[in-house]
Amino acid sequence: MTTLKDQLNARTDSYDHWALRRRYGPEGHNDRSLWVLACMDERLPVDEALGIRVDSPAGGGDAHCFRNAGGIVTDDAIRSAMLTCNFFGTKEIVIVQHTQCGMLSANANDLERMLKEKGVDTENLTLDPTLPELKLDKGGFAKWIGMMDDVDVTCMRTIETIRNHPLIPKHVVVSGWIWEVENRRLRAPTLDAKVRGRVPDVRSTDFGVSQNQPPRWV
């Protein structure tokens, strides 16, 4: 028979291990050995969309979660994925982007122009004052903003880019998904018009953006 004393010992040992996880390198992985890349949008509930609990309850924690505008590849997303996959035992990456994304709602060239009108010198910016070595080539600012033409295409290319990145080990399983904000439903990224037709806003043209974004994938 297991006594309560045994159970409480096991529980406190397990909690100690949880609290000290990062000391154990790959052995101290999160519960699902998972890294999530998701858009920062408040209408994308990561736990509900994926059926996981990212950072709760205490003593649990299914994933490391990285959120940025769009849930796209950026140098900091790659930095975080590199750390968790190479040193903290992560074996799977899940990307979540979504319909109605703000990153579809304007053209990046217009956003850059608006910043210039506010007096920002977008040609000579130190993006990260703690890392002045990180620089954009002239004319790269609008591309850096990372606005999208099409969320499904962006999701598919995000999967491909992360899968092929030299800092991400080949054994890591990578998948990407679209959260339909309108239906609270997850689906795979697709170009199938019938599936995409369930919700209206998956392309920037649906938001009235007439020009293509500065291409980020070439």
Ligand SMILES: [Zn+2]
């Ligand atoms: Zn978004």
